[in-house]
Amino acid sequence: MTETLDLTLKIWRQSGQNVRGRLETYVVKNISTDMSFLEMLDILNEQLTLEGKDPIAFDHDCREGICGMCGAVINGRAHGPEKGTTLCQLHMRQFSNNDTIIIEPWRSRAFPLIKDLVVDRSAFDKIIQAGGYISVNTGGVPDANVIPIPQETAEKAMDAAACIGCGACVAACPNASAMLFVGAKVSHLALLPQGRPEAAKRVLAMVEKMDELGFGNCTNERECEAECPKEISITNIARMNREFVKASFFSPMKLSANS
Amino acid sequence: MELDAKIPGGPLKDKWDRHRFETKLVNPANKRKFNLIVVGTGLAGSSAAASLAELGYNIKCFCIQDSPRRAHSIAAQGGINSPKNYPNDGDSIWRLFYDTVKGGDFRAREANIYRLAQVSVNIIDQCVAQGVPFAREYGGLIANRSFGGAQVSRTFYARGQTGQQLLLGAYSALSRQIAAGKVEMFPRREMLDVVVVNEQARGIVTRNLITGEIESHAADAVILCTGGYANVFYLSTNAMGSNVTAAFRAYKRGALFANPCYTQIHPTCIPVHGTYQSKLTLMSESLRNDGRVWVPKNPGDKRPPNQIHESERDYYLENKYPSFGNLVPRDVASRNAKEQCDMNKGVGSTGLAVYLDFADAIKRDGKDVIAKKYGNLFHMYEKITADDPYQTPMMIFPATHYTMGGLWVDYNLMSNLDGLFVLGEANFSDHGANRLGASALMQGLADGYFIIPYTIGGYLAEASFEKVTIDHAAFKEAEKEADLHIRKLLSINGKRTVDDFHRELGHILWNYCGMSRNDEGLLKGKELIRKLREEFWENVTVPGSRVEFNQSLEKAGRVADFLEFGELMLTDAYERKESCGCHFNEAYQTEENEAKRDDENFCHVSAWEYAGDDKEPVFHKEPLVFENIELTQRSYK
Numbered sequence: 001m002t003e004t005l006d007l008t009l010k011i012w013r014q015s016g017q018n019v020r021g022r023l024e025t026y027v028v029k030n031i032s033t034d035m036s037f038l039e040m041l042d043i044l045n046e047q048l049t050l051e052g053k054d055p056i057a058f059d060h061d062c063r064e065g066i067c068g069m070c071g072a073v074i075n076g077r078a079h080g081p082e083k084g085t086t087l088c089q090l091h092m093r094q095f096s097n098n099d100t101i102i103i104e105p106w107r108s109r110a111f112p113l114i115k116d117l118v119v120d121r122s123a124f125d126k127i128i129q130a131g132g133y134i135s136v137n138t139g140g141v142p143d144a145n146v147i148p149i150p151q152e153t154a155e156k157a158m159d160a161a162a163c164i165g166c167g168a169c170v171a172a173c174p175n176a177s178a179m180l181f182v183g184a185k186v187s188h189l190a191l192l193p194q195g196r197p198e199a200a201k202r203v204l205a206m207v208e209k210m211d212e213l214g215f216g217n218c219t220n221e222r223e224c225e226a227e228c229p230k231e232i233s234i235t236n237i238a239r240m241n242r243e244f245v246k247a248s249f250f251s252p253m254k255l256s257a258n259s
Numbered sequence: 260m261e262l263d264a265k266i267p268g269g270p271l272k273d274k275w276d277r278h279r280f281e282t283k284l285v286n287p288a289n290k291r292k293f294n295l296i297v298v299g300t301g302l303a304g305s306s307a308a309a310s311l312a313e314l315g316y317n318i319k320c321f322c323i324q325d326s327p328r329r330a331h332s333i334a335a336q337g338g339i340n341s342p343k344n345y346p347n348d349g350d351s352i353w354r355l356f357y358d359t360v361k362g363g364d365f366r367a368r369e370a371n372i373y374r375l376a377q378v379s380v381n382i383i384d385q386c387v388a389q390g391v392p393f394a395r396e397y398g399g400l401i402a403n404r405s406f407g408g409a410q411v412s413r414t415f416y417a418r419g420q421t422g423q424q425l426l427l428g429a430y431s432a433l434s435r436q437i438a439a440g441k442v443e444m445f446p447r448r449e450m451l452d453v454v455v456v457n458e459q460a461r462g463i464v465t466r467n468l469i470t471g472e473i474e475s476h477a478a479d480a481v482i483l484c485t486g487g488y489a490n491v492f493y494l495s496t497n498a499m500g501s502n503v504t505a506a507f508r509a510y511k512r513g514a515l516f517a518n519p520c521y522t523q524i525h526p527t528c529i530p531v532h533g534t535y536q537s538k539l540t541l542m543s544e545s546l547r548n549d550g551r552v553w554v555p556k557n558p559g560d561k562r563p564p565n566q567i568h569e570s571e572r573d574y575y576l577e578n579k580y581p582s583f584g585n586l587v588p589r590d591v592a593s594r595n596a597k598e599q600c601d602m603n604k605g606v607g608s609t610g611l612a613v614y615l616d617f618a619d620a621i622k623r624d625g626k627d628v629i630a631k632k633y634g635n636l637f638h639m640y641e642k643i644t645a646d647d648p649y650q651t652p653m654m655i656f657p658a659t660h661y662t663m664g665g666l667w668v669d670y671n672l673m674s675n676l677d678g679l680f681v682l683g684e685a686n687f688s689d690h691g692a693n694r695l696g697a698s699a700l701m702q703g704l705a706d707g708y709f710i711i712p713y714t715i716g717g718y719l720a721e722a723s724f725e726k727v728t729i730d731h732a733a734f735k736e737a738e739k740e741a742d743l744h745i746r747k748l749l750s751i752n753g754k755r756t757v758d759d760f761h762r763e764l765g766h767i768l769w770n771y772c773g774m775s776r777n778d779e780g781l782l783k784g785k786e787l788i789r790k791l792r793e794e795f796w797e798n799v800t801v802p803g804s805r806v807e808f809n810q811s812l813e814k815a816g817r818v819a820d821f822l823e824f825g826e827l828m829l830t831d832a833y834e835r836k837e838s839c840g841c842h843f844n845e846a847y848q849t850e851e852n853e854a855k856r857d858d859e860n861f862c863h864v865s866a867w868e869y870a871g872d873d874k875e876p877v878f879h880k881e882p883l884v885f886e887n888i889e890l891t892q893r894s895y896k
Contacts, residue, residue: 039537049756049802061498063538067329089642115808125326129438133431134390138310138708141388148399158392189390
């Protein structure tokens with residue numbers, strides 16, 4: 001049933017990276033429970049604009065949970081309280097009348113803040129650039145059905161490939177580790193026969209880049225898995241670790257470097 | 260102006276081969292000397308930037324999002340067509356070609372579509388090689404499903420996230436070229452102008468969305484892959500940031516805009532539920548493989564769906580179109596939904612919805628099979644509506660989804676401005692008056708992977724280039740204009756927000772230029788938009804400054820362009836005195852209320868030339884010639 005809510009919002013405001021930030025309090029009224037969380041922020045921003053105040057900056061684009069652009073920590077939880085849901089797909093029926101909601105940006109050294117709830121996640125792009133691809137040029141590839149792939153393997157690869165690169169795993173992790181993100185990409189490509197030729201090189205390069213960019217290590221807290229809007233499993237981290245160990249000892253490039 | 264589509268001669272099947280042979284090549288060493296700009300990183304942009312960089316060109320690539328991976332191609336759900344005929348059900352390049360020409364209601368070029376069908380076979384191979392995890396059968400081979408407007412299963416898919424997987428494939432290829440130093444990537448940049456020197460597109464002006472800085476970039480050619488303009492309707496299935504600005508600014512610099520009135524209203528979207536709503540969510544057309552569309556037989560029947568007996572339901576698509584049933588093309592499905600709602604048979608609290616029912620499919624195949632095919636879509640539906648589609652039928656209603664119109668391009672995908680190429684949804688080329696499902700991904704990737712790498716070489720090899728840097732007067736002038744435009748927006752300090760204007764513009768277009776149109780409404784809509792535009796420039800309020808991260812300012816610039824562009828749509832719709840595909844003028848319909856074309860007078864592309872602010876644009880005609888297909892009244896019965 002549609003109801004309306006009056007809410008108190010405490011939102012992180014910070015005009016730039018080197019400026020001190022603070023939580024500011026705002027009140028919104030008559031928020032329909034059918035509204036999405038971002039639509040509630042839209043209403044607040046309309047209100048602020050008409051009052052001549054600076055609206056809240058927040059990233060968002062597709063608003064259907066797939067582009068990975070949105071994200072904020074809501075009452076201490078990345079993307080809010082609902083499991084397997086991006087912030088744009090979170091609806092106000094998850095909240096009650098007169099709730100106070102605290103809204104903060106992703107916090108991680110590797111994601112510098114741009115403004116308010118907007119952070120710079122280009123570190124993720126850099127990790128992909130380090131090796132999150134299969135080195136094929138356009139053209140000259142074999143027919144799609146030349147290599148059969150067991151359905152189960154394809155499904156597992158798809159489970160990992162579903163990552164939207166939003167950064168919630170990093171925000172949720174007490175170590176700000178990116179291992180779920182990296183593990184998902186390493187797994188997606190390592191599971192498929194097309195990705196095997198470069199599997200060792202890939203995992204070594206991506207992990208090295210991840211460490212270089214200041215992400216923390218994994219200590220099996222499992223917060224990433226709990227908050228991932230696409231419910232990516234930490235078995236992907238285990239698979240990455242396996243691939244990494246294997247590559248560190250037995251990959252041709254390591255063997256030739258050691259001999 | 261003579262519009263020359265530069266369609267190669269010879270038989271249809273040989274045109275592309277022949278053209279590739281006749282097109283001049285740039286030798287590998289010389290490719291390194293050319294600098295190209297790619298704007299947009301959706302399927303068309305990412306695939307073009309990666310493929311051109313692989314060939315050796317130097318690429319600068321731009322997107323408005325924080326990462327190239329976020330472009331809205333990522334949201335495409337259902338699939339991508341390719342006539343590989345893996346299911347052995349009678350598919351062929353010719354059949355895909357025919358279905359696409361017919362689906363577009365005979366308002367697109369034969370030669371372009373035939374080429375699209377040809378290269379679409381290579382796309383699937385390319386994507387698999389990149390690691391795209393397409394759905395597979397137990398034997399390990401790739402699975403296919405059906406989509407609207409076709410009687411074969413030629414759609415390849417990766418669950419309900421096909422666009423995501425294809426885009427991540429293209430993004431990975433792009434990332435590899437960024438790492439190799441062949442592509443310089445500029446995220447969070449918005450293109451504000453194209454710079455023309457000696458009648459050649461030689462660069463762009465952008466705004467850095469973090470610092471607000473106005474920047475210039477020079478190149479030997481510019482490739483726009485900036486998507487469609489469905490957000491002109493305010494509510495659409497597009498991403499919030501999708502806009503017409505890059506294409507519209509190119510139009511203002513002389514590029515022709517073709518068929519702007521061809522806008523597709525997708526039949527299966529989640530209905531509107533409140534005035535605060537910011538966007539509409541599509542439920543993939545693939546659902547119509549198993550879902551059955553129905554409304555109550557009796558007008559005004561407001562009982563819940565489970566209380567309406569089988570005999571009191573009207574499965575109107577199955578009844579009216581027995582051979583295509585629920586899989587009629589999108590324009591037909593949308594118009595029929597509207598028709599049912601107009602007869603007061605609509606369901607839900609607003610009466611603007613029809614049911615899409617999976618009960619029979621679940622009974623037939625079991626819940627697990629349905630969950631495997633559509634689980635993520637059902638999940639998304641439940642999140643938004645709080646209804647469980649495994650238990651109760653979905654409610655759906657048409658929403659603006661895709662725009663077939665776009666910048667005019669020739670067979671080489673070059674606009675009438677030399678050196679300005681336009682790919683993907685941003686051009687007008689392949690879908691005529693209506694796009695079939697699973698064809699947008701196909702076109703975006705065909706343009707980027709397999710067409711532009713050949714055709715741009717021909718241009719670069721033959722054109723002569725004066726040395727142009729960003730110090731050229733044309734860049735300085737364009738920068739100044741962009742800056743003035745921004746200052747003007749910030750200086751109005753009125754009383755209405757940008758969103759408020761955008762919402763009103765959307766209402767006008769939905770009412771007068773939506774699923775059905777008439778001459779009187781189109782004229783009225785034009786008048787209303789003019790008034791609204793006037794008010795915008797007197798009464799809009801845009802907070803903040805120009806030299807900072809300012810999302811309100813970004814929106815204001817885009818809505819300002821939509822306010823001009825909307826009028827162009829109405830002009831185009833008014834001039835087309837026929838119905839075809841998604842352009843349905845009530846005065847031109849068959850006895851069965853289907854779109855009635857006028858091939859004698861309107862078998863052409865309408866291309867519009869900018870003539871100055873507040874002046875009527877100049878009309879140009881590109882006649883469409885059909886040598887291989889007989890023009891017929893479309894029938895899906």
